[in-house]
Amino acid sequence: MTSPKRTRRLSRSDVDAIFGAFSAANPEPKGELDYVNPFTLLVAVVLSAQATDVGVNKATGPLFAIADTPEKMVALGLETIEAHIRTIGLFRTKARNVLALSERLIAEFGSEVPQTREALESLPGVGRKTANVVLNIAFGQPTIAVDTHLFRVGNRTGLAPGKTPLAVELGLEKIVPDRYRRHAHHWLILHGRYVCKARKPECWHCLIAEWCRFEPKTPPPKGTLPLEGDLPGEEP
Known part of the structure; x- marks a missing residue:
């Protein structure tokens, strides 16, 4: 049995482009849990x-x-x-x-x-x-919380491949530009939750598809027109 192919890490310029795209689409991402303090x-x-x-x-x-x-x-x-x-x-x-x-x-x-x-x-x-x-x-600390969505995105895209959540977290800490660290985990969690889904990633409207290492990209369902990439606000 052959071992699974390891995802190649992204270059620093690709990483900067990815987070620049996230920031442009959603400058102030928010968590989805309600709280008062x-x-x-x-x-x-x-x-x-x-x-x-x-x-x-x-x-x-x-x-x-x-x-x-x-x-x-x-x-x-x-x-x-x-x-x-x-x-x-x-x-x-x-x-x-x-x-x-x-x-x-x-x-x-x-x-x-x-x-x-x-x-x-x-x-x-x-x-x-x-x-x-x-x-x-x-x-407001620039920490990166790795849940199942972020773990998947970190590995699938090539941003921070790792076998454990800690490995992905530490990998992201090394490569995410400082100006994006505050919101990095929100962007990645939301992207994993609504676009880069576990069973069938919606690559046809992924705003970072051009830099993502995941192959083959998932085509849109028949009769669906490709959409401009964004970060949806709610479950489709």
């Missing part, structure tokens, strides 16, 4: 593991209306938290983590969400990806 963002990201942002937002709207601080979340208690997030996968484990991290924030961080990856990762239910999302969105 760093604490609720942290909770939302913890709840989003193996769940859709849409599903999380449906559950957290009512929850955050009554518990937008660690103290209010602790006051709700485990059963009430579970009742609010019951529609989210693994809700019992996630409810325990939300309660425990709220208690830790009160006891060890003055009820404030910490602004370092190490401190965030010390909280229950918080891994590197969650920490990177919070640092980027809440505090």
Whole structure:
């Protein structure tokens, strides 16, 4: 059996062109989780593991209306938290983590969400990806959070081929120009979610197709006219 062909990395000029295209199409990309402050963002990201942002937002709207601080979340208690997030996968484990991290924030961080990856990762239910999302969105740090979409895009396009999420993250940190680092992970996640899809990437309206190493490019369905590349705002 022959080993799979390794994707060739992109040149620095190609990388610059890719992020320039993303920036021109969507200068201020936003995450799709609803939140009202760093604490609720942290909770939302913890709840989003193996769940859709849409599903999380449906559950957290009512929850955050009554518990937008660690103290209010602790006051709700485990059963009430579970009742609010019951529609989210693994809700019992996630409810325990939300309660425990709220208690830790009160006891060890003055009820404030910490602004370092190490401190965030010390909280229950918080891994590197969650920490990177919070640092980027809440505090404007140029971190790169690698989810399943970004991992796929990093490998498929040749931007940062890697066997693990950490390898892709570190690869992107090396090649993404500084002026694009703040929004890089949002552009790549949205691109993977809406265009560079897992089963059938929509190459016919991909705005970075001319630089992407993925072959063969997926043709449009019969009767579909090629569209000018963009970053759609919602699931087609």
